[in-house]
Amino acid sequence: MFLNLHDHDELDRLYALFKEQAEAISALVYRVTDPSAAGKKLREIINQLAVNKLVAVPSPLVNSCLNNAGAQTAAVHTTNLRNYAPEADLGLSEVDLAVAETGTLVQDSTAPEQRLVSTLPPVHVALVQTGRLVHYLSDAIDLFNTNKDTSSLPGYISFISGPSRTADIERVLTIGVHGPEKLYVIFVDRAGGACVE
Amino acid sequence: MHALNRRGDIKRDIKEALGNKNLRGALTRFGEAYLESRARAYAGKDFNALREEICAIKRNAADKMEDLAQRFTRAAEARGTKVFRAATAQEAREYIANLARQKNVRQIVKSKSMASEEIHLNEHLHQLGLETVETDLGEWILQLSGQKPSHMVMPAIHMTRGEVAQVFSKEVREQLPPDIPKLVKVARQNLRRKFLEAQMGITGANIAVAETGTIVIVTNEGNGRLTTTLPPLHVAVVGLEKLVEKFSDIKPILEALPRSATAQKITSYVSMITGPTPVAYPDGTTGDKELHIVLLDNGRTQMQADPVFKEALQCIRCASCLNVCPVFQIVGGHVYGYVYTGGIGTVLTAFLNGWQNASEIQNLCLGCERCKLYCPGKIDLPRLIRELRRRTGEKAGAPSISSQVMAKVLPNRRLFHSLLRAAGIAQKPFQRGGMVRHLPLFLAGLTEGRSLPAIVSKPLRDRVAQTPKTSQIVGDNQRQGVRVGFFAGCLVDFVYPRIGEAVKELLTSAGIEMVFPMEQTCCGVPALYTGLAHTAAEAARQNITAFEHAGVDRIVTACPTCAQAIKRYPEILAGEPEWHQRATTMANQVEHVTGYLHGVFQRLAGARLKKARGTTVTYHDSCHMKGCLGLTLEPRELLGLAGYNLVELECSDRCCGFGGSYSIKFPQLSRQILDNKLDTVAGAEVGTLALDCPGCLLQISGGLTSRGSAVTVKHTVELLDL
Numbered sequence: 072m073f074l075n076l077h078d079h080d081e082l083d084r085l086y087a088l089f090k091e092q093a094e095a096i097s098a099l100v101y102r103v104t105d106p107s108a109a110g111k112k113l114r115e116i117i118n119q120l121a122v123n124k125l126v127a128v129p130s131p132l133v134n135s136c137l138n139n140a141g142a143q144t145a146a147v148h149t150t151n152l153r154n155y156a157p158e159a160d161l162g163l164s165e166v167d168l169a170v171a172e173t174g175t176l177v178q179d180s181t182a183p184e185q186r187l188v189s190t191l192p193p194v195h196v197a198l199v200q201t202g203r204l205v206h207y208l209s210d211a212i213d214l215f216n217t218n219k220d221t222s223s224l225p226g227y228i229s230f231i232s233g234p235s236r237t238a239d240i241e242r243v244l245t246i247g248v249h250g251p252e253k254l255y256v257i258f259v260d261r262a263g264g265a266c267v268e
Numbered sequence: 269m270h271a272l273n274r275r276g277d278i279k280r281d282i283k284e285a286l287g288n289k290n291l292r293g294a295l296t297r298f299g300e301a302y303l304e305s306r307a308r309a310y311a312g313k314d315f316n317a318l319r320e321e322i323c324a325i326k327r328n329a330a331d332k333m334e335d336l337a338q339r340f341t342r343a344a345e346a347r348g349t350k351v352f353r354a355a356t357a358q359e360a361r362e363y364i365a366n367l368a369r370q371k372n373v374r375q376i377v378k379s380k381s382m383a384s385e386e387i388h389l390n391e392h393l394h395q396l397g398l399e400t401v402e403t404d405l406g407e408w409i410l411q412l413s414g415q416k417p418s419h420m421v422m423p424a425i426h427m428t429r430g431e432v433a434q435v436f437s438k439e440v441r442e443q444l445p446p447d448i449p450k451l452v453k454v455a456r457q458n459l460r461r462k463f464l465e466a467q468m469g470i471t472g473a474n475i476a477v478a479e480t481g482t483i484v485i486v487t488n489e490g491n492g493r494l495t496t497t498l499p500p501l502h503v504a505v506v507g508l509e510k511l512v513e514k515f516s517d518i519k520p521i522l523e524a525l526p527r528s529a530t531a532q533k534i535t536s537y538v539s540m541i542t543g544p545t546p547v548a549y550p551d552g553t554t555g556d557k558e559l560h561i562v563l564l565d566n567g568r569t570q571m572q573a574d575p576v577f578k579e580a581l582q583c584i585r586c587a588s589c590l591n592v593c594p595v596f597q598i599v600g601g602h603v604y605g606y607v608y609t610g611g612i613g614t615v616l617t618a619f620l621n622g623w624q625n626a627s628e629i630q631n632l633c634l635g636c637e638r639c640k641l642y643c644p645g646k647i648d649l650p651r652l653i654r655e656l657r658r659r660t661g662e663k664a665g666a667p668s669i670s671s672q673v674m675a676k677v678l679p680n681r682r683l684f685h686s687l688l689r690a691a692g693i694a695q696k697p698f699q700r701g702g703m704v705r706h707l708p709l710f711l712a713g714l715t716e717g718r719s720l721p722a723i724v725s726k727p728l729r730d731r732v733a734q735t736p737k738t739s740q741i742v743g744d745n746q747r748q749g750v751r752v753g754f755f756a757g758c759l760v761d762f763v764y765p766r767i768g769e770a771v772k773e774l775l776t777s778a779g780i781e782m783v784f785p786m787e788q789t790c791c792g793v794p795a796l797y798t799g800l801a802h803t804a805a806e807a808a809r810q811n812i813t814a815f816e817h818a819g820v821d822r823i824v825t826a827c828p829t830c831a832q833a834i835k836r837y838p839e840i841l842a843g844e845p846e847w848h849q850r851a852t853t854m855a856n857q858v859e860h861v862t863g864y865l866h867g868v869f870q871r872l873a874g875a876r877l878k879k880a881r882g883t884t885v886t887y888h889d890s891c892h893m894k895g896c897l898g899l900t901l902e903p904r905e906l907l908g909l910a911g912y913n914l915v916e917l918e919c920s921d922r923c924c925g926f927g928g929s930y931s932i933k934f935p936q937l938s939r940q941i942l943d944n945k946l947d948t949v950a951g952a953e954v955g956t957l958a959l960d961c962p963g964c965l966l967q968i969s970g971g972l973t974s975r976g977s978a979v980t981v982k983h984t985v986e987l988l989d990l
Contacts, residue, residue: 092533153548157464173534183548186497190490208534209519215540216515221343221480224515226545227496230538235490237452238530239406239424240432242298245452248405249459250490250536 085171085204086258093174093256096233097246100174102201102258106132109198109259110139116196116255117145117161124148126156126188127163132198132262137163152184162188162251165198166231169258170211175232176256177211179225189231195251197231201258285599286936294425296944299597300919305531306588313523315644321520323646326582329478329512333572333581336478336511337563344481347543349559357387357566364389364470364503365396367560371501373398373467377459379487379495380404381472382420382585383505383564385607386620389470400470401462403491405455412439418600420587420609421529426600459491469495473506474585475521476561479514482542483561486525488535496539500547503560508568509581521584524644528586567619576655580615582645587612589639589649594923595632598940611639611649618656631657632934634927634941635797636891651839657799674795679806681789688723688762728756728765732772732784751781753820755811755858757830758790759962767826767962770985771861775824777990778868787814791833796840805844808837812850815857823854824861826983828892828899828961834858835896860893862960862984866902869909869988878989879911885987886952887914888945888968889921890961903960903984910988917957918948926967942971949979957981 090100103109113136117125125145127133137147148155156162164185168177176197180186189195205211208230215228235250246252329336341351354360368376376398378384390411393400402411406424410417413435417423424432433446436454444454471492473483483504485492496502512518518540526532544559571577590596590610600609608616611633637650677684732754752775760767768784775782792807811834815823825831835858837851869877885907893899900921904914925941945968949957957979959965969981 096532096536151552154550154552157460175534181545183497183546183554186493187548190493190497208523212516212519212522221515221542222346224480224482224542226347226541226543228540229493230534230540232534232536235488235536237405237489239404239409239422239489240427240429240448240451241294242422242425243429243448245449248452248456248489248491249403249463249494 082201082204085206086201088171088206089169089174089204089256089258091174092172093233096174097236098174098233098254098256100256100258102260104259105261106135106259107139109136109257110141112257113137113140113163113196116194120160120194120253122160122194124155124159125161125163126152126159126192128152128165128182128184128188130165132165132200132259133163136198136257136259152187156187156191159188159192161194161196162190162192163196163198164188167199167203168211168214169199169204169256170206170208170230171204172207173232175208175211175230178229178231179227180229181226186227186229189229190235190250193247193251194253194255195231195234196255196257198257198259200262201260204258282599282934282937286940288426288600295597295600298422298425299591302531302591306527306591309527309531309533313527315524318520318524319644319646322524322584322644323582325512325517325520326509326584326645329517330509330572330578330581332513333508333511333569336513337508339478339513340476340481340511340563342481343477343479344543344561347481349481349543349561351561351563353563353565355565357564360387360505360562360564360566361389361392363562364505364560365392365398367501367503368393368396368398368468371467371558373501375462375466376400376468376470377462377466377491377495377499378402378407379469379471379485379492380407380423381470381505382607383472383507384470385417386507387505387564387566389505401459401466403459403462403489403495404487405452405489408455408459409435412436417607418609419590420585420613463491463494463498466499468501468503469499470503470505471495473504473510473561474525475512475518476506476510476563477513477515477518478511480542482515482540483510484518484522485537485539485541486522486535487537487539488530488532490537492539493537496541497547500549500555501558501560502541502544503562504541505562505564507564507566508572509583525584525586528584528588528642528644567621571619577615577619577652579647580612580619580652582647583612583616584645586644588642588644592638592642594636594638594925594941595634595937598937598944599632611653612647615649615652615656623660632937634891634923634925636923636927637895638891638921638923641895654796657797658801660799674798675800675803678790678792678795678800678803679810681787681810684789685727685729688758689727723762724765726765728761728768729784729786731765731769732782750779750822751783751818751820752864753783753785753815753818753823753857754861755788755791755815755823755825755827755830755834756784757825757827757962759966760826764962764965764983767983767985770983770988771824771826773990774865774985774988775868778865778872780868783818783820785814785818787817789814791827791830792840793829793833796833796836801840805840808834808840808851809847812837812847812854815854816850820857822864823858824864825858826861826960826962826985828860828890828897829963831858831860832892832896860897860899860960862893862903862906863897863899865985865988866906869906877910881911882913883911883956884913884915884954885956885958886917886949886954887920888917888924888949888957888959888964890959890964891921891923893960894921899960903958906984907958907987912958912987915952915954917952920948922948924964924967926963938967942967946971946975946977950977955979956987958984958987960984 126148166176166178234254237248402408409424418426429446433444437444474486475484526535544557546554547557633653792804795803835855841847841851924945925938
């Protein structure tokens, strides 16, 4: 289901579609070459929004992004997130898939920390490997559809499309209700680093 | 629960709703925007293919409901979920209350769930001293203001920002401005505390997968995620109709639900939950969460056992049937008076909350059949509502006087027609310029507040009897012996015979013999829509016999409602095999005259039609013409062949509010729907409005006359000059 990383044209097309669709629902979408560039992007966001407290769910990509961000201004918490996430200014996590047709991020969020950092803070920054782009929503569902062995189905699968929203008062679209009011998506082409092809 | 004692208040509710300009404005604006944004959301998707898939999935699930419930239970339990099968609302309420007691729960957060509203869970928990907070913004507004939802997807659509500001100001004890982003922030801050403190989270589910024990929750605000993540205890109340067999069945439903509900390609959040996940505590420890799923029956197996209403289990609760309903657009959900509103709500209410509750509100349906075109579950909702009428008609002890009269008079054609003739004479003193203020019998209410054309002194049946036999006329088709029967219907026969005469002229000029069987009577629709099944069946039998005797090849009618009624004769006579066969023959023969003439004159390439030389007209799509018969291009092309310039009418397929006897039962409602139509007609700035339904003709021309408008309204056939 995943595209060969060398199929650049197809990835470019899917990325362009994702960006168009996700931006139409108020997400902010970027694409960088490697974790070091992702770190730089994160630092920009931290500075721009004057983030003081950041919560993150560790993963190799998240860790190397944080290392490269070098943001000394913000306190970073990666443990006891239930305690820190409610007061944090920004949540950082890696998601498993990106669906181009709807601009959707997909994540196995069985660990509650994944949901806490992406829902409680007013800003969520999601990292995703560019090679994890799929075209259709049904492709993503198929990836979890194991048929034979239902015990391998994750306990909590999240589909996230843009920041949280409501139109409950006079049908006026308002961004940012119970979830984040800003969602940044950073695609990383070579998550393993610059030297890994 | 005031809703249980609300019978008989419907007229008052309608009056209130009509007086509520906020609600009407919001709903009308929404109704208009909805169709466009829905179409954009479905771009690139094949809606019909998608709904075929959903229909098959949900039908299969309904067939196997009990089996799927058991498989769901086993799969969910294998993953550590506790499943409780609740037969009734009371069992569900008690299970949840006991659980709360056992776990020492004091505060509960809820994410929007129709099933929990259906069982009046909040009231019950509140009585037990538990704080239960609705966290969906719209639901919270309603909870704070003590109001009921007016829409299944947008519960507080009837309230303005000013009203919300007042409600919130009271809650937070601070004067808040009517500023929407600010109000949303206030909700975020206040409810955030509730999420962090609650010991129990209650949600519904949009889909439940039997194969995996998974529930799928579709939300936008993020409250669903917090409700299922923060409290250590999660209870999901899930109706049995939410079950599907396979995990892959999620796909088409998830594609259609947000597109049809809110015109989104997908909602901000979709959560698929299989078994309990860990819970994180503020002290840094984690623990095991408990997940309880209450599988709610509460009337659903009864629905499943019903050969007709089983179809309602195909509903995915998108509420698009509300969004496209001309009545809902005007009155909103409160008039329906129950948890489930609009067309589907009428049906669900009968099963989930009792037939008495549904008997009044089912009358609200105009029978325009628009909802049927938009239902992603492919439910024939108009058919279910007709069946509901039939059964409530059977159940109700005393029918209204007008329906008693109808049951007596309608099956007796001679009596019916002589009463109409007598009325034609009796009304003479009240006539002014061909318009009348009073009509007899069950047609009486039609004249309330509007001018109506008079019943003619010489109905069509008398006129056609006097014109020369068509065999004297020579034409191409006549040589081939084409005989077409004309079904007049009451309005053309007794009010607009000029339409029938125009048809006869047109057919004759094309060399087609038009036959008018004298034994034909009313198509049966007034009886059908009033729930008088026997009366409708008798009318059907008489018409079938009449046209069999005439020995015609085809039957045309100038009324799309009559055409549709005849197409339903097999359904009406389904229980009588011999009649069913004959009904099927007649149903296959009938078509709307405009569709028929379109074929005829296209073959003749418009020859024999006098060119109108650029006269400009606009066109109203009658509900049954477009929605039931699928005729939209035909009248337009026919008018084009006749040389008319067509200017499209804004919202040309919006209902005129006639709906037959509807305008009698709910004159104010009908009037309001008509007013919206008249505004668009005025906006078209043309001298002539063409349409293809004598009912719409009566309604719209009556409305225009009382407004003093100069626009003339004509049936398409009247605009085709020879």
